[in-house]
Amino acid sequence: xxxxxxxxxxxxxxxLWRLALPMILSNITVPLLGLVDTAxxxxxxxxxxxxxxxxxxxxTSFVFMxxxxxxxxxxxxxxxxxxxxxxxxxxxxxxxxxxxALVAGIILVLLREPITHVAMQIVGGDxxxxxxxxxxxxxxxxxxxxxxxxxxxxxWLLGVQYARAPVILLVVGNLxxxxxxxxxxxxxxxxxxxxxxxxxxxxxxxxxxxxxMVWHVARLRGLRWQWxxxxxxGDISRLLRLNRDILLRSLLLQLCFASLTILAxxxxxxxxxxxxxxxxxxxxxxxxxxxxAYAVEAYSGEACGARDSRxxxxxxxxxxRQAGLVALVxxxxxxxxxxxxxxxLTSLASLRELAGHYLIxxxxxxxxxxxxYLLDGMxxxxxxxxxxxxxxxxxxxxxxxxxxxxPWLGNHGLWLAMTVFLLLRGVSLWLIWHKHWQKGSWIPS
Numbered sequence: 001x002x003x004x005x006x007x008x009x010x011x012x013x014x015x016l017w018r019l020a021l022p023m024i025l026s027n028i029t030v031p032l033l034g035l036v037d038t039a040x041x042x043x044x045x046x047x048x049x050x051x052x053x054x055x056x057x058x059x060t061s062f063v064f065m066x067x068x069x070x071x072x073x074x075x076x077x078x079x080x081x082x083x084x085x086x087x088x089x090x091x092x093x094x095x096x097x098x099x100x101a102l103v104a105g106i107i108l109v110l111l112r113e114p115i116t117h118v119a120m121q122i123v124g125g126d127x128x129x130x131x132x133x134x135x136x137x138x139x140x141x142x143x144x145x146x147x148x149x150x151x152x153x154x155x156w157l158l159g160v161q162y163a164r165a166p167v168i169l170l171v172v173g174n175l176x177x178x179x180x181x182x183x184x185x186x187x188x189x190x191x192x193x194x195x196x197x198x199x200x201x202x203x204x205x206x207x208x209x210x211x212x213m214v215w216h217v218a219r220l221r222g223l224r225w226q227w228x229x230x231x232x233x234g235d236i237s238r239l240l241r242l243n244r245d246i247l248l249r250s251l252l253l254q255l256c257f258a259s260l261t262i263l264a265x266x267x268x269x270x271x272x273x274x275x276x277x278x279x280x281x282x283x284x285x286x287x288x289x290x291x292x293a294y295a296v297e298a299y300s301g302e303a304c305g306a307r308d309s310r311x312x313x314x315x316x317x318x319x320x321r322q323a324g325l326v327a328l329v330x331x332x333x334x335x336x337x338x339x340x341x342x343x344x345l346t347s348l349a350s351l352r353e354l355a356g357h358y359l360i361x362x363x364x365x366x367x368x369x370x371x372x373y374l375l376d377g378m379x380x381x382x383x384x385x386x387x388x389x390x391x392x393x394x395x396x397x398x399x400x401x402x403x404x405x406x407p408w409l410g411n412h413g414l415w416l417a418m419t420v421f422l423l424l425r426g427v428s429l430w431l432i433w434h435k436h437w438q439k440g441s442w443i444p445s
Contacts, residue, residue, distance in 0.1 A: 012311075012318040016295050019163050020322075024291035026170035040185045041195055052132020052192050059119045059133070060140045063108070065254055069246035070101050070148055071155035073239060075294070076383040078159025079301020082221075086305070090221065091228045093159065094214065096236055097152045100243075105145030112141035132192045139196035143203040150203065153210035161298050162217050169213070173206035238383075245385030249392040256399050256421055263406070263414060271411050274354040277345050278415075281338075281362040285330050289366075289373040292323040296377030304382050304443050312443065319374045327370035335363045361415035368419050371426030378433060382442065387432050395424035 041050045074097045081089035108115070116137045120130050150169065157165030177198050184194030218228065264275045296319045303312035334341070342355045372395075379388045402417035409416060436442035 010314070010318060012299075012314040013322055015299065016292065016315070016318050016322055019158070019161060019295035019298055020291040022163050022291075023158075023166045023294045024288050026166040040181050041192070048126065048128045048132055049192055051126070051129040053136055053195055055123060055129060055133035056136030056140060056192075056196070059123070060137055062254060062258075063115075064144075064147060066247060066250050067101075067104065067148055068151065068250055069243045070097055070104075071151040072246050072297070072380050073097065073242045073383070073385070074152050074155030075159045075297045076242070076301050076380045077239065078156045079161075079298045079381055080305035080383065082160050083302035083305025083308075087221075087223055088234075090160070091218075091223055092232075092234050094152070094156045095228060095232050096234075096239055097155070097243075098149060099232055100239075101148035101152045102145050105148045108141050108144035112138055115141070136192050136196045139193060139200060143200035146200075146203040146207040150206050150210055153207070153214055157210075157213060157217060158294055158298050159301060160217055160221055161302070162213070165213060166294070169206055169210055172209055173202050176205055177202035242383055242385040245389040246380075249385070249389045252389075252392045252396045256396055256418075259403075260414060260418060263403070264411065267406075267411055267414075270350060270354060273346075273348075274351055274358065275411070275414070277342060277351065277355050278358060278362055280345060281334060281341070282365060285327075285366045285369070286373075288326055288330070289323060289370055292319055292326070293373045293377040295319070296374055297380045300378050300381030301383075302381075307443055309440075309443055316374075316378065319377070323370050323374055327366040330366040331363050334359070334366070338362060358411060358415055361412075361419060365419055365422060369422035369426070372422055372429060375426060375429035375433060379429060384432075388429070391425060391428040391432065394428045395421050398424040 041053050074093060077097075078090060078093040081087075081093050116134050119137065120134055123130070123133075150173075154165060154169055157169075180198035180201055181195055184190045184198050188194060190197065260275065260279075261272065264272045296315060299315045300312055303309070303315060338359045339352075339356050342352055342359070346352060346355070376388065379385075399417050399421035402420045403413065405413035405416060433442070
């Protein structure tokens, strides 16, 4: 019994939890921020304010999520340089994407008016809501340089396995955002402008904290100032190719999830509301499993950089054990307490009944999706962006084909398509990984 327990929780498992647990705990502050935003704006005297913030947040988040490649590519390249003990490469893995993030952020600031105008033309809707959404976005874009730089800083700190990083950056940033929200919106009555300003100020404060942490960790890891000063030089083509592939992958991912809401709208307003409730299950599960994905990125990247195939396999097996167990726990909780959770999220009897009807998909999806999260981490650590892009294209195609069942299955067809999407991501990535592992080509010689 003792030996079995030890095999289930090895030193690699402990290291995985050391990096995953802080990320999971800090991720909890993200939905908390959304909840406070909704509650604060929801106390204003008109629903147009809440509608404006919802539209503005959705549109700006779509753009920022497309630029998430800045964090992902930084983590992979940093972890490999860390594993190879290549200090100049470690400095380059920070400086090059950081400069790229700042330039991209400045471009978004300069183009914020035309971007906002085009976005409002695409979305349409009530002019009063559009006006509030435009106000929110106009201020929110001002935080773009700090927001994108924070992605790079977080990616680099994860790559060097500084476990405190996600807790400090995300918790500090989100708590400051919440406090400023309460002060600017409720205290000073700045409305939507106050909510956007709170987010922008919190991003810049997080950026300053992040720079301080980078300087501290650089000294701990023995990085010299001259390496950081020269970090912008060197071949940037690998970083650009990796970012291009992850960008295309993220675009397909965002389009698939956006279509889930768009197609639900065609099935009726109650279906849209029901699916919004059920998406909370996916979101919460994703925050937990993303913690493991981030840890796998760091440790698999380190193993690739060190050319240590034994360590890499240990990371993969540990992540399957621990994340698989967490996914199973979520599935059991949703099966036993799913209806109680739904009842907490809505008081409308019709929505409760509909959500309960489709609850089975939320039980299935943690088990269907855990593998694609973990394999994403393996591929990011190995900086295999092209194969991630191709896998996402296969999954998106499968998702699209499964949507053909909508005339017969209705909303069940939507959730079936999303389950197929998650499964195909995991299966296609596993087939690529397994083929490379058999050939011994996963770690370049």
